Amino acid sequence: MDDLKTRGLVLLGCGKMGSAMLKGWLDGGLPPASVTVLDPHPSDWLKSTGVHLNADLPENPAIVLLAVKPQMMGDALPALQKLGNGSTVFLTVAAGITIATYEEILGAETPIVRAMPNTPAAVGRGITGIVGNAKASKVDVDLAESLLQAVGLVVRLETEAQIRPLMAISGCGPAYVFHLIEVMAAAGEKAGLPADMALQLAKATVAGAGHLAEVSDESPAQLRINVTSPGGVTAEALRVLMDEENGFPVLMERAVEAAIERDEELANG
Structure with missing residues (x-):
């Protein structure tokens, strides 16, 4: 949490899932000033939180959470390329987009954690499977897990291939x-x-x-x-x-x- 407070967190997309996570983080003590949200259609609730809304990106955020719909990812990711190949962890909850695809766009040295939550996460009762790429350290995956626990339980997968059966079940x-x-x-x-x-x-x-x-x-x-x-x-x-x-x-x-x-x-x- 200290790293998030000092370096900041970027949330790309703040629909039902993103809003549920953001509420959990703020309720857990993350200062609104440490959060930058990029969303073209912010809700009244989001506007009232005190986060940086559609502002300039932090120089080296601890984590970027990608919570836009998969079909919007192609347009959204290029704006974040400058944060790739560094120490910023990219955590994605978008369905169907592989880690390899993110590595192609953001750079092969980018720490990436892929997550698959389910819809009860929007009411804090979800379960999410996560798996990191080769550049994501244990600390990086621990950070992703701690953030996702705001909306329910988290399980760690051994390989990205397990995302598919997890998707079919949860x-x-x-x-x-x-x-x-x-x-x-x-x-x-x-x-x-x-x-x-x-x-x-x-x-x-x-x-x-x-x-x-x-x-x-x-x-x-x-x-x-x-x-x-x-x-x-x-x-x-x-x-x-x-x-x-x-x-x-x-x-x-x-x-x-x-x-x-x-x-x-x-x-x-």
Whole structure:
């Protein structure tokens, strides 16, 4: 934190994700005067924070966080090239852009940490996978991790190749859970519940079960067993959901494979 205070931090893009991180840093004691934010459409909240907004860049910031959309990165990065090949760490949360691409633009000697957060990070409940390039030291990756902890948990990946399966699980995963809520509510309505009640039940059930899985010392498998009486109602429902040919396990494997394949297609143009 001391290095950030003295050298400064640059935030490129301050949408939902960038705003959530910035709020966490400021609440954690980072002085607004140590932060420079570049954003063409700043929110009223951002204007009220006291950070340097769309001002000149610090000469040698400790870290630059790249939080613009991937399709905007090509236009945004050239303005930061002068900070490359030095001691400034570039931390990117943009999806689909490889470390090699950043090295081509910023310089091969640039310390780069690639991160993949998920959307619950916008409410401080995310999980983010990170991996650094060869020029990113342990201190650099520690700094990136400490910043990303402002929006949730952080896991360190061994290789950049692990970004793809991580994306298919935690990056896409919130959409899987939202769809689960949708179909649970729809099934409840079809079975005779009022639509609003079915949705309320589905939301609360998924949220409560997720929290229990998160805080319990028992595995999800054991938690499932705990609420499944042999030959009972839950067991009969699970017989359908756990079917080896048409149930959740095979559907989830196919979904993850499809996500990874599509990500590969997009990366290769």
